[in-house]
Amino acid sequence: MKNARWILGVVLTAVAAFASIAVTQPGVAKAGDQSAAAEVKIDNFSFGPASLTVAAGTTVTWKNNDDVPHTVVSDDKAFRSKALDTDDKFSYTFTKPGTYNYFCSVHPKMIAKVVVQ
Amino acid sequence: MSRFIEKNVEKDGVDRRGFLKCMAWAGTGALCVMKGGVLKSFALSDVMQHNVGDFKGDLSFVQISDSHIGFNKAANPDVTITLREAIAKVNALPTPPSFVLHTGDLTHLSKPEEFDTLAESLKSLKTERIFYVPGEHDVLDDNGRMFRERFGKGAMGDGWHSFDRNGIHFVGLVNVMNLKAGGLGSLGSEQLEWLEKDVSALKSSTPIVVFAHIPLWAVYPQWGWGTDDSEQALSYMKRFGSVTVLNGHIHQTMQKVEGNVTFHTACSTAFPQPQPGQADSPGPMKVPDDKLRGLLGITDVNFVRGKHSLGIVDSTLA
Numbered sequence: 126m127k128n129a130r131w132i133l134g135v136v137l138t139a140v141a142a143f144a145s146i147a148v149t150q151p152g153v154a155k156a157g158d159q160s161a162a163a164e165v166k167i168d169n170f171s172f173g174p175a176s177l178t179v180a181a182g183t184t185v186t187w188k189n190n191d192d193v194p195h196t197v198v199s200d201d202k203a204f205r206s207k208a209l210d211t212d213d214k215f216s217y218t219f220t221k222p223g224t225y226n227y228f229c230s231v232h233p234k235m236i237a238k239v240v241v242q
Numbered sequence: 243m244s245r246f247i248e249k250n251v252e253k254d255g256v257d258r259r260g261f262l263k264c265m266a267w268a269g270t271g272a273l274c275v276m277k278g279g280v281l282k283s284f285a286l287s288d289v290m291q292h293n294v295g296d297f298k299g300d301l302s303f304v305q306i307s308d309s310h311i312g313f314n315k316a317a318n319p320d321v322t323i324t325l326r327e328a329i330a331k332v333n334a335l336p337t338p339p340s341f342v343l344h345t346g347d348l349t350h351l352s353k354p355e356e357f358d359t360l361a362e363s364l365k366s367l368k369t370e371r372i373f374y375v376p377g378e379h380d381v382l383d384d385n386g387r388m389f390r391e392r393f394g395k396g397a398m399g400d401g402w403h404s405f406d407r408n409g410i411h412f413v414g415l416v417n418v419m420n421l422k423a424g425g426l427g428s429l430g431s432e433q434l435e436w437l438e439k440d441v442s443a444l445k446s447s448t449p450i451v452v453f454a455h456i457p458l459w460a461v462y463p464q465w466g467w468g469t470d471d472s473e474q475a476l477s478y479m480k481r482f483g484s485v486t487v488l489n490g491h492i493h494q495t496m497q498k499v500e501g502n503v504t505f506h507t508a509c510s511t512a513f514p515q516p517q518p519g520q521a522d523s524p525g526p527m528k529v530p531d532d533k534l535r536g537l538l539g540i541t542d543v544n545f546v547r548g549k550h551s552l553g554i555v556d557s558t559l560a
Contacts, residue, residue, distance in 0.1 A: 169523035170465075192315040192526045194351055194382060200423050208382035210351060211315065228423035231378050234466040236424050 164188065165237070167195050167209070172229075172237035179219060181241050186216040195235065199227040301408040304332050304339040304369070305453070305541040307490030308510030310379065311360045312350035317513035317526035318534060321350075325363050327559045328511040328540050333368045335542065340407060342369050345490035345508060346377025346418065346455030348393065352384065357392055376401055377455040377491065378418040386419060402433050404440050410545060411444055413437065415454035417469045427456030427469035434471060438478045449484040449545065449552070457489040459498060459505045462518035467492050476503060486552050488541070492524070495541075495556045506554050509539035536560040 161183040166173045168190045179185065187197045189209040197206040197215050203225060206215035219225065219241040229235035309325045318324060332339065344364075349356035364372060374393040376386050386400055394401040400416040415437070417427035429437075441450065452458065458475065461467035469475075479485045485503045493515035497506045513526045514537035521527065529537060539558040546552070 170525065171523075191523075192313075192317065194379070196382075208351060226423065230421055231382065232466055233421040233423055233425045234464070 162186065165239075167191055167229075167235075170195075170229075170232055170235055172227075172235060175237040176240065177238070178240040178242065181220055181222050182218065183241070184216050184218040185239055186214055188212070188214045194231060195229045196231055197227055198230045199225050201225075205230075300547045301410065301545040302335075302337050302339050303341050303343065303407075303543050304335070305343045305345060305488050305490075305508050305543065306332070306511055307345040307455075307508040307541075308347040308377065308493055308512055309344070309360055310347055310350040310510065310512035311363075312353060312356040313512055313526070315526060316528045318538075321512040322359060322363060324535070324538055324559060325360075325511045326366075327535070328538070329363065329367050331540055331557065331559065333366070339369050339542070341371045341373060342367055343412075343414075343453050343488065344372055344374045344393075345453050345488060346375050347379045347490065347510075348374065348377070348389075350379055352380055352382040352388065354388065357388065361392065373403075373405070373412070373414055373453075374401075375414045375416055375454055376418055378421075381418055386416075398436055399432055400430075402436065408545070409547065410449045410451060411441070413440065413450065413452045415452060415458075415475070417454050417456045417458070417472075422470075425470050426463060426466055427454075427472075429469065429471050429475055434474055437475055441478050441482075444482070446481045447483055449486070450479055450482050451486045451488065451543075451552075452479075453488040455489065456491045457496075457505065457507055458487050459500070461492060461496060461507070465518065465524040467518065467524070479503070484552065486543075486554075488543075493527075494537070495539075497554075504552070504554075506541070508541040509537065509556060509558065511538055511540070511559075514538065 161180055163177060163179050163183055163185050165177060165185060165187045167187060170191065177185065187206070187209070189195050189211060192211055194208040194210050196208055197204070199205065204217040208231065209215055219239060222241045225239045225241065227237060227239070306328055310321050311325065313321050332342065348360045376389045380386065380389045390397065390401050397403040400419045402414060402416050404411065404413045406412070415429060415433065417429050420430060421428055456469050457467055458469050458472040483502060487503060487505045489507045490510070492507050493510040493513065494517065495507060495509055497504065514529060515524050516527050536558050539556055542555045542557065544553040
């Protein structure tokens with residue numbers, strides 16, 4: 126009996142925690158809002174911001190400001206740009222929540238991520 | 243041998259005057275001579291005081307690197323002209339190089355017209371043959387297919403290959419493909435297996451020259467100037483008396499000796515890059531116009547059999 130009460134307590138706590146996440150999502154655009162947009166700049170061999178948080182449905186655009194080509198390639202191959210020369214852009218629309226780690230396949234020390242909520 | 247030979251006391255095909263003439267254009271360069279695995283370097287102004295025999299070679303070849311055809315930004319708006327100047331420098335050598343090694347970044351953006359311009363320009367090089375390895379700028383978007391079709395015929399895998407000249411074993415490696423997030427240059431297991439096999443049949447007395455684009459030593463990993471699995475590759479060459487590693491990528495000369503291995507990087511023919519950590523990024527460095535050619539150049543390598551010495555002379559376009 127003692128065990129059963131303990132399990133019930135854990136379950137109730139989990140439900141309460143889930144409910145509080147579900148009702149509080151401050152500052153995040155509604156899922157499916159196709160107009161949402163965000164930008165990542167490539168300067169001095171780095172992505173800025175290195176961590177970008179967006180709502181699902183947001184289109185992220187990368188722009189290369191460097192004198193050398195860079196690429197935007199997700200670690201899990203979800204997206205992959207061609208080589209971006211100076212001033213070239215690449216866009217990708219994130220439809221599913223999750224953390225997307227990406228890097229420049231030409232200069233793999235350049236790593237960053239997009240967090241989709 | 244050379245039109246400069248006037249006296250040839252040692253019957254070695256090189257006289258002191260001809261040699262010094264050959265060295266004269268090298269300007270502010272440094273001369274490095276390896277003997278028995280120990281590298282000695284001399285400022286060129288000191289070279290006069292040494293015996294010419296210290297520097298003469300049985301085999302002479304040239305390394306050029308990082309032509310970046312297609313680059314047109316402030317650091318050098320016309321990289322084709324500076325490539326032509328580098329070619330003229332090579333063609334002016336008293337002893338024409340047996341062959342030329344291009345250690346990658348032939349082009350800036352892997353475009354067909356960039357490869358065309360490079361190939362067309364290099365036709366005027368007075369040498370028997372040019373051997374190439376790709377830089378990361380040559381394999382953009384097509385995994386190096388175009389590079390291999392045009393510059394890597396007969397090579398293995400992603401473009402690695404080996405050949406022998408005058409008893410020296412040359413190995414061209416590819417460390418710019420399939421790079422991993424957060425990592426450095428990479429050779430990969432398939433190439434490493436090939437390399438181990440490639441050198442396994444050689445006598446330990448065989449001098450080895452390895453050439454690849456990204457340095458095979460940790461020059462400055464924060465900027466990606468190194469290769470993740472280079473130690474594995476070098477472990478196959480521990481038993482050899484003389485190993486010379488020639489790289490490009492960092493657009494400046496640098497060298498290091500570690501045991502039996504001499505590491506050396508060459509200048510670019512296109513634009514300079516900052517010294518490690520001396521700028522926000524390793525990108526192209528804009529210098530005053532009258533300073534540019536002093537930071538671009540070629541590398542001349544001379545090998546002397548029996549003396550176990552390999553002389554590396556960097557010279558600028560200034």
